[in-house]
Amino acid sequence: xxxxxxxxxxxxxxxxxxxxxxxxxxxxxxxxxxxxxxxxxxxxxxxxxxxxxxxxxxxxxxxxxxxxxxxxxxxxxxxxxxxxxxxxxxxxxxxxxxxxxxxxxxxxxxxxxxxxxxxxxxxxxxxxxxxxxxxxxxxxxxxxxxxxxxxxxxxxxxxxxxxxxxxxxxxxxxxxxxxxxxxxxxxxxxxxxxxxxxxxxxxxxxxxxxxxxxxxxxxxxxxxxxxxxxxx
Amino acid sequence: xxxxxxxxxxxxxxxxxxxxxxxxxxxxxxxxxxxxxxxxxxxxxxxxxxxxxxxxxxxxxxxxxxxxxxxxxxxxxxxxxxxxxxxxxxxxxxxxxxxxxxxxxxxxxxxxxxxxxxxxxxxxxxxxxxxxxxxxxxxxxxxxxxxxxxxxxxxxxxxxxxxxxxxxxxxxxxxxxxxxxxxxxxxxxxxxxxxxxxxxxxxxxxxxxxxxxxxxxxxxxxxxxxxxxxxx
DNA sequence: TTAAAAGTTTAGACTCATCTAAATTATATG
DNA sequence: CATATAATTTAGATGAGTCTAAACTTTTAA
Numbered sequence: 001x002x003x004x005x006x007x008x009x010x011x012x013x014x015x016x017x018x019x020x021x022x023x024x025x026x027x028x029x030x031x032x033x034x035x036x037x038x039x040x041x042x043x044x045x046x047x048x049x050x051x052x053x054x055x056x057x058x059x060x061x062x063x064x065x066x067x068x069x070x071x072x073x074x075x076x077x078x079x080x081x082x083x084x085x086x087x088x089x090x091x092x093x094x095x096x097x098x099x100x101x102x103x104x105x106x107x108x109x110x111x112x113x114x115x116x117x118x119x120x121x122x123x124x125x126x127x128x129x130x131x132x133x134x135x136x137x138x139x140x141x142x143x144x145x146x147x148x149x150x151x152x153x154x155x156x157x158x159x160x161x162x163x164x165x166x167x168x169x170x171x172x173x174x175x176x177x178x179x180x181x182x183x184x185x186x187x188x189x190x191x192x193x194x195x196x197x198x199x200x201x202x203x204x205x206x207x208x209x210x211x212x213x214x215x216x217x218x219x220x221x222x223x224x225x226x227x228x229x230x231x232x
Numbered sequence: 233x234x235x236x237x238x239x240x241x242x243x244x245x246x247x248x249x250x251x252x253x254x255x256x257x258x259x260x261x262x263x264x265x266x267x268x269x270x271x272x273x274x275x276x277x278x279x280x281x282x283x284x285x286x287x288x289x290x291x292x293x294x295x296x297x298x299x300x301x302x303x304x305x306x307x308x309x310x311x312x313x314x315x316x317x318x319x320x321x322x323x324x325x326x327x328x329x330x331x332x333x334x335x336x337x338x339x340x341x342x343x344x345x346x347x348x349x350x351x352x353x354x355x356x357x358x359x360x361x362x363x364x365x366x367x368x369x370x371x372x373x374x375x376x377x378x379x380x381x382x383x384x385x386x387x388x389x390x391x392x393x394x395x396x397x398x399x400x401x402x403x404x405x406x407x408x409x410x411x412x413x414x415x416x417x418x419x420x421x422x423x424x425x426x427x428x429x430x431x432x433x434x435x436x437x438x439x440x441x442x443x444x445x446x447x448x449x450x451x452x453x454x455x456x457x458x459x460x461x462x463x464x
Numbered sequence: 465t466t467a468a469a470a471g472t473t474t475a476g477a478c479t480c481a482t483c484t485a486a487a488t489t490a491t492a493t494g
Numbered sequence: 495c496a497t498a499t500a501a502t503t504t505a506g507a508t509g510a511g512t513c514t515a516a517a518c519t520t521t522t523a524a
Binding site for chain 1: 471472473474475
């Protein structure tokens with residue numbers, strides 16, 4: 001990396017913070033491959049700009065403003081990753097490094113456009129949630145394509161992603177939109193086409209379409225909700 | 233702009249060079265909004281790297297290596313512009329500034345992918361030629377969509393551009409590929425669908441497809457060739 | 465409880481891209 | 495063709511981001 005930007009510092013601190021541990025100068029230095037001295041002086045500047053709170057010798061915490069920026073960068077990163085994979089068809093192992101560069105140079109307007117083309121996804125295929133435009137991060141427990149889902153289980157659509165307006169229009173017509181509940185009635189062997197139920201309607205959809213619809217099993221989703229209630 | 237990169241300097245020199253005039257320190261400074269002193273010292277560095285030839289007080293010329301980089305940046309810029317317009321559907325007036333940023337952070341692999349998704353275009357809709365992967369710049373005299381072309385004229389396809397694989401497949405099947413000659417036999421009023429002739433075959437194509445095919449009138453193209461012969 | 469070890473900050477120096485002002489070189493005009 | 499004017503380069507300063515080494519604070523453990 002060239003000189004990390006302010007965004008890189010804030011993102012690093014955000015990620016370290018999620019690890020629950022106190023965020024130290026040296027942990028940031030480690031992550032960004034810089035000397036401790038460099039990080040200390042940069043942290044002082046960020047503190048002056050009210051992006052972090054810093055107590056000498058005792059670590060760093062993001063302010064609300066700092067966190068907002070960090071989350072925005074993460075949103076850009078994940079959407080760009082997904083975009084590179086889904087629309088430009090790059091391999092997963094390459095998209096991370098590319099996104100690491102691009103995340104700093106994508107305007108809000110381009111972001112919105114990418115979000116739209118991808119069908120407003122809630123998570124990337126790794127299962128990492130994509131923060132919303134307003135900065136909320138919803139936990140996504142599970143996220144795979146309809147093509148991979150089990151027959152019979154109740155499913156909910158997380159996102160429909162495609163660069164192909166025709167497929168999109170097809171999905172819209174069938175009511176296959178984020179948040180909608182569906183289930184698979186049958187899978188044709190070999191071809192892999194699916195019979196699905198949406199509300200009270202039954203449809204037959206091609207495999208290519210099923211591969212572009214990301215879903216979660218409702219049972220698991222509920223289990224996660226319970227877990228949350230127990231632990232919080 | 234933040235501090236211009238080496239690529240920005242080379243691109244600026246390339247463009248000034250096309251204007252035929254001697255490229256002076258001050259013309260570069262003007263273009264990049266820097267002081268003359270700054271440009272002089274930067275030019276000295278570029279000269280040390282063999283990217284430009286500099287004779288004190290007498291101007292600057294790109295070396296072969298420098299020109300190669302400049303052309304590559306211009307290729308990235310124009311492809312990114314077209315991509316933002318065609319795939320992400322941004323307005324033309326916004327596309328330039330965005331591309332100005334992004335052109336420095338797009339890898340060769342992403343470039344190839346964008347080129348493919350756009351159908352290997354030879355020019356952007358402004359008519360500016362897009363340099364090839366190997367750095368050749370072909371003059372493109374004229375470039376508009378098939379939807380806008382005149383009935384009866386002989387046309388040649390410059391590019392077929394779409395994010396939609398279905399449309400692309402449709403075009404391929406009909407042999408609508410860059411370099412191919414076609415003509416319009418008839419336009420349906422209102423709907424705007426077209427009857428076209430490709431080789432000895434006749435087809436009927438929807439307006440939506442015609443809008444994604446960029447063409448040049450063959451007569452004009454010949455005229456341009458003549459002009460070249462006269463002036464060179 | 466205190467001394468050694470570990471972690472953090474400060475001091476001072478370096479490089480880089482930039483600037484203004486002064487010095488130098490080229491060009492244009494009487 | 496000599497000199498005034500314009501253009502270019504050099505000199506020296508500034509601010510940003512980085513480093514190493516020294517100074518300082520906190521933690522650990524005898």
